[in-house]
Amino acid sequence: MLWLSLQQRIPIFRIARFVGLGHYAFLAGDARFWNAVRVTLTFTLVSVALELALGLAVALALQRQGAGRRLALSLLLLAWALPSVVTAKLFEWLYHPSAGLVNVLLGGHAVNWLGDPRLALPALIAADVWRTMPFVALLCYARLLTIPPEVYEAARVDGAGRLAMLGSITLPLLRSVLLIALLFRTLDALRAFDLMYVLTGGGPANATETLTVYAYRSLFQTLQLGFGAALGVVIFALVMAVAWGYLAALRREGVAA
Amino acid sequence: MSRGAALLLVLAALAGCAGPPPDPAPATIVFKHAKILGPLDPIPGLLREFERRHPGVTVRSEPLTWTSDEQHQFFVINLDGGSPAFDVLLLDVIWVPEFAQAGWLLDLSPWVTREELAPHFPAAVAAATWGGRVWGLPWNMNVGVLYYRSDLLARRGLGPPRTWEELVEQVALIRAAERDPKLDGVLWQGKQYEGLVVNTLEHFWGEGTTLLGDDDRVLPDPGRATAALAFMRGLIDRGVSPGWVTAGDEELTRRPFGDGRAIFVRSWPYALDLFEAPGSPVRGKVGIAALPGHPGGAAGIGATGGFHLAVNRRTRHPDAAVALVRFLAGEHAQRALTAPGVALYPTREALYQDADAVRAHPGMPRFHDLALAAHPRPVTPYYLMMSTAVQPEFSAALVGVKRPERAIADAGRSLRHMLENLR
Numbered sequence: 001m002l003w004l005s006l007q008q009r010i011p012i013f014r015i016a017r018f019v020g021l022g023h024y025a026f027l028a029g030d031a032r033f034w035n036a037v038r039v040t041l042t043f044t045l046v047s048v049a050l051e052l053a054l055g056l057a058v059a060l061a062l063q064r065q066g067a068g069r070r071l072a073l074s075l076l077l078l079a080w081a082l083p084s085v086v087t088a089k090l091f092e093w094l095y096h097p098s099a100g101l102v103n104v105l106l107g108g109h110a111v112n113w114l115g116d117p118r119l120a121l122p123a124l125i126a127a128d129v130w131r132t133m134p135f136v137a138l139l140c141y142a143r144l145l146t147i148p149p150e151v152y153e154a155a156r157v158d159g160a161g162r163l164a165m166l167g168s169i170t171l172p173l174l175r176s177v178l179l180i181a182l183l184f185r186t187l188d189a190l191r192a193f194d195l196m197y198v199l200t201g202g203g204p205a206n207a208t209e210t211l212t213v214y215a216y217r218s219l220f221q222t223l224q225l226g227f228g229a230a231l232g233v234v235i236f237a238l239v240m241a242v243a244w245g246y247l248a249a250l251r252r253e254g255v256a257a
Numbered sequence: 258m259s260r261g262a263a264l265l266l267v268l269a270a271l272a273g274c275a276g277p278p279p280d281p282a283p284a285t286i287v288f289k290h291a292k293i294l295g296p297l298d299p300i301p302g303l304l305r306e307f308e309r310r311h312p313g314v315t316v317r318s319e320p321l322t323w324t325s326d327e328q329h330q331f332f333v334i335n336l337d338g339g340s341p342a343f344d345v346l347l348l349d350v351i352w353v354p355e356f357a358q359a360g361w362l363l364d365l366s367p368w369v370t371r372e373e374l375a376p377h378f379p380a381a382v383a384a385a386t387w388g389g390r391v392w393g394l395p396w397n398m399n400v401g402v403l404y405y406r407s408d409l410l411a412r413r414g415l416g417p418p419r420t421w422e423e424l425v426e427q428v429a430l431i432r433a434a435e436r437d438p439k440l441d442g443v444l445w446q447g448k449q450y451e452g453l454v455v456n457t458l459e460h461f462w463g464e465g466t467t468l469l470g471d472d473d474r475v476l477p478d479p480g481r482a483t484a485a486l487a488f489m490r491g492l493i494d495r496g497v498s499p500g501w502v503t504a505g506d507e508e509l510t511r512r513p514f515g516d517g518r519a520i521f522v523r524s525w526p527y528a529l530d531l532f533e534a535p536g537s538p539v540r541g542k543v544g545i546a547a548l549p550g551h552p553g554g555a556a557g558i559g560a561t562g563g564f565h566l567a568v569n570r571r572t573r574h575p576d577a578a579v580a581l582v583r584f585l586a587g588e589h590a591q592r593a594l595t596a597p598g599v600a601l602y603p604t605r606e607a608l609y610q611d612a613d614a615v616r617a618h619p620g621m622p623r624f625h626d627l628a629l630a631a632h633p634r635p636v637t638p639y640y641l642m643m644s645t646a647v648q649p650e651f652s653a654a655l656v657g658v659k660r661p662e663r664a665i666a667d668a669g670r671s672l673r674h675m676l677e678n679l680r
Contacts, residue, residue: 011337012359012638013679032649097501098439098513115447115504117656203449204503205653220330222642223337 001236005229012223023230032206032214033231039121040210040238044189047125047132051185052178054129055136060170062137063144073141076134084131088198091127095199114200117207124195124208132188136181143177144170176253183246190239211235285315286577290347291328291564292320295527297598307584314577325349325451329641336361341571344578347564348393350384350633351451351640356567357392358638363568365391368579376588380561381604384633393565394586395604397594399525400628401459401559404532406520407544409435417546419556421463421488424521424549428497431520442497443521444510447489449652452506454644455560455634456523457651460485462558462632463550468643469635475643475672479665486654486661488551493655503655515539523548525562527600529620545623547630559631563604595621639676646671 008019027033058076062069082090094101095113103111113123147170155165193212196202202209202217212235219228293300304316321328329352335342336356348356356362369391374382381395405417409431418424428442446452454468461467464485470477492498502510507524514522515531517538522528532543547557566582568575584590591603595614602624608614609625634640647668654664 008678010679012355014360015679092509096509097499097504098518110499110501112500112504115501115656117658120504200504201448201450201648203649203652204656205449205658206649207658209649217645220333221326221645223333224642 001229001232004226005233007226008224009226010224019226023227026227027230027234032209035206036209036211036214039206039208040190040192040212042121043125043128043192043210044186047128047189047192048182048185050125050129051133051136052182054133055181056140056174056178058133058137059140059144060166062141073138076137079131080134080138082131084194085198087127087131088195091123091130091195092199095123115204117204120200120204120208124199127195127199128189128192132185136178136185139177139181140174143174147173176250179246179250179253183243183250186242186246187239190242191235211238284313284574284577285317286345286574286581287343288316288318288345288347288581289321289332289343290318291325292323293601294323295530295598295600297596299593299596299599299601303585303590303593307581310584311577311580314574314580316581319343332356332361336569336571339571341569341573344569344572344574345581346567346569347396348567350381350561350563350565351644353384353393353565353567354387354636355638355641357387357390361570362392363570363572363575363579365394365568365579365582369394369583373583376607377586377604378561378606378628380628380631380633381563381565384561384636385565387636387638393567394582395563396566396586396591397563397601398604398624398628399527399562399602400624400631401455401523401525401548401561402624402627403546403548404514404522404524404528405544405546406517406539406542408542409520410544417544418549421549421551425492425495425497428520439518441499441513441519443492443523444498444505444514444519445502445523446505446507446510447493447502447652447655448504448506448509449648450506451644451648453648453651453655455562457486457489457647458632458634459523459548459558459560460489460551462555463548465551465553465555467635468647469637475676476665476669479662479669483662483665485551486651486665490655490657490661503652517542526602526620526624530600530618533619545620545627547627557627557630559627561628561631561633563602639679642675642679643672646675 005023006018006020007016008022009016062072065072097103097110097112097115102113103109111119113119151169152165155169160168191212192210193216196208196210196213197216200208202213211231215228215231215235218224218231288304290300300318304318308314308316321331328349332346332348336359374385374391377395378398381398385391385393385395403417410416410427413430413434415427418427424443432440432442445456447456458468461482464481466478466481466485469475476482493500493502510522511524511528511531513519515537529543529545531537532539534540548559550556566585568578568582572578588605588607591605591608592611592614593599594601594603595608595611595617597617602621606625609621615621635643650659650664650668650671653659654661659667
C-alpha cells in the first residue's frame with residue numbers, strides 16, 4: 001500500500017507512473033484533507049468521551065438495579081448488536097425533519113438535523129453514542145460484578161459515604177477496563193465510516209466527511225488508487241500512533257504483558 | 258458494511274488479492290444486476306424463458322445490493338482484477354463510458370447494428386455509445402419530472418408552471434388559500450450525493466448552460482451556473498422549499514409528497530406508481546409535468562438515468578452473453594417491465610403507446626414526451642470523478658457555507674485541476 005501511495009495509478013485511464021511523495025505533498029495543502037482530519041478528530045474525541053461517561057453511568061446504575069436488570073441488559077445488547085447500516089437507517093427516520101421522532105419529541109420543530117452543517121456532526125455523534133455506549137457499559141458492568149461485596153462492606157464499616165466508595169474503590173478498580181474500552185472505541189471512531197456514508201454522504205458541504213469517507217471516495221468512486229492509498233497510509237499511521245500510545249499507557253498499568 | 262470491513266476492503270483491493278472466484282460450468286452465464294425493488298421482479302421469469310429458447314445455456318442471476326455506490330464498487334474491484342466470474346452486467350448509465358474506457362466491457366458493435374438501437378430513446382442510445390462504438394444495450398429508462406397536486410392547482414384555476422418563477426408564485430397563492438402551515442412548496446434532492454448533481458444539472462440546462470461544454474470545457478458559462486445555484490439556494494431562503502431538502506434524497510422527498518404534505522416534488526417515474534397505489538392519500542390527485550425552466554433558458558429538460566446491459570470483456574461465452582443482452586433489451590423482454598406491479602420503465606419508445614402498458618401505468622404517454630426532451634448527464638469516462646468533485650461545492654452553496662459564485666469558481670478550479678492530471 002505504501003508503494004502504491006507513491007504512484008499515480010488510475011486504471012480507467014491506464015495511468016500508472018511514479019510520483020514519489022507527490023500525493024503527500026498535495027495532501028499537505030489540500031483543504032478537503034485538513035477538513036476531514038478535523039472532522040475525524042472532533043468525532044473521535046467527543047463521541048468517545050460521551051460513550052465512556054454514559055457507559056460508566058449505565059454500568060453503575062445496573063449494579064444498583066434489582067428487578068429488570070436482565071431486560072436492561074438485553075436492550076443494551078440489542079443496540080450494540082444491530083448492524084451499523086441498520087442503525088444508520090433507523091436514525092435516518094428518527095432524524096427525519098417533518099416526521100422523525102426526535103423532532104416530534106422536541107415539540108414539532110422542524111430541526112434540520114442532517115441538512116445543517118452545524119448540526120449534522122453532532123447528530124451523527126449522538127447516533128454513534130447510542131450505538132456503542134452499551135459496549136462500554138457491559139465491559140464496566142462485567143468488571144463491577146467481580147468486585148467482592150465484602151470490599152464495600154468493609155468501607156461502609158469504616159464510615160465511607162457513597163461518593164467516597166465510588167472515588168476510592170469502584171473507579172480505581174475500573175481503571176484498566178476503562179482504558180481498554182477507550183482503546184477499542186478510539187480506534188473504531190478514528191475509522192468512522194458507515195454512519196456518515198449512509199446518513200449524510202459526508203455532507204452537507206463536507207461537514208461530516210471523515211478521512212475514511214474521503215479515502216473511500218478516492219478509491220472506489222473515482223478509482224484514484226494511488227491517491228486513495230496515500231490517504232489509507234495516513235489513516236493507518238494515525239491509528240497506529242494512537243494504538244501505540246494507549247498500549248504504552250496500558251503497559252504502565254500492568255494490564256498488557 | 259462495518260467500519261472494519263470497509264478498511265479491510267481497502268486493504269484487500271490495494272494488495273490486489275481480489276482473486277477470481279471458482280470458474281462457472283461451461284455454457285453457464287452469470288448475470289450480475291441490481292436487486293429489483295418493488296412488488297414484482299420480472300428478471301427470473303425472463304431468464305427461464307431465455308433458457309427455453311437457448312437449449313444448453315443456463316443463466317444464473319446474482320443480485321447485488323440496490324445502492325448504486327456498492328454496485329459500482331463491486332464491479333470496479335472485480336473487473337479491474339480481470340475476473341471472469343460474471344458475464345453480463347446491469348450498469349448505471351453513467352458508468353458505461355468509464356468502464357468502456359477502462360477496457361472492461363466487450364465492444365458490442367460487431368453484433369449490434371445502429372438499426373437495432375433505433376427503437377430506444379435517443380438519450381438512452383447516446384449513453385450506450387461512446388467513441389463511436391456500442392458498449393451496452395438500454396434496458397430501463399429514468400427521467401426527471403415534476404409532479405404536482407392537480408387538485409390544489411385546479412382549485413385556483415392554475416395549470417402546471419412553465420418557469421420556476423411561476424412555480425414560486427403558485428406556491429405562494431396555494432399556501433395562502435389553503436392556510437396549512439404544514440404544506441410545503443416544492444421538494445427536491447439536495448443531499449450531498451449524485452442526486453444533487455442531477456438536480457443542479459437540470460437547473461443549469463434550464464438556465465441554458467451545462468457542466469461540461471461541447472468543447473470539453475468545464476462550466477463554460479460560470480455566470481449562468483451561478484444564477485442556477487443561487488436560485489436553488491433562494492428556494493430554501495424564500496421558504497418555497499423546506500430547509501431539510503439539503504439532506505433530502507429520492508425517498509425522503511417522495512414520502513412527504515405522497516402523504517399530501519407538499520404541492521410539488523421533483524422525482525422519477527417510479528414515484529407515480531407509489532402515488533397512485535391503492536390507499537395512497539394523493540391517489541388520483543397527481544399531475545405530471547416537465548421540469549420548469551428559467552427565463553432565457555430552455556424549458557422542461559429533465560435528466561435521464563436508468564440501467565444498461567453490458568458484457569464483461571473477460572467472458573468465456575461471448576456469443577451466449579451477447580444473446581442474453583439482446584434478448585433482455587428486446588421488445589418481448591422490455592414488455593415485461595410494463596406489467597402491473599413492476600416500477601421500471603422500458604427504453605423502447607413504442608411500448609409507451611401500448612394499450613396494456615398504459616392501462617397498468619397511466620403516466621406512460623406523458624413520460625414518453627418528457628423522456629424524448631430529456632438530456633443525459635455528461636457522457637464521459639470522467640463523469641463520476643466530476644460528480645464527486647462538485648458535490649461538496651454545490652452542497653456548500655445550498656447550506657449557505659459558500660456564496661454561489663464562490664462555489665462555482667471552486668468547483669471549476671477543482672474540476673480543471675482533476676482533468677489536467679488525467680490528460
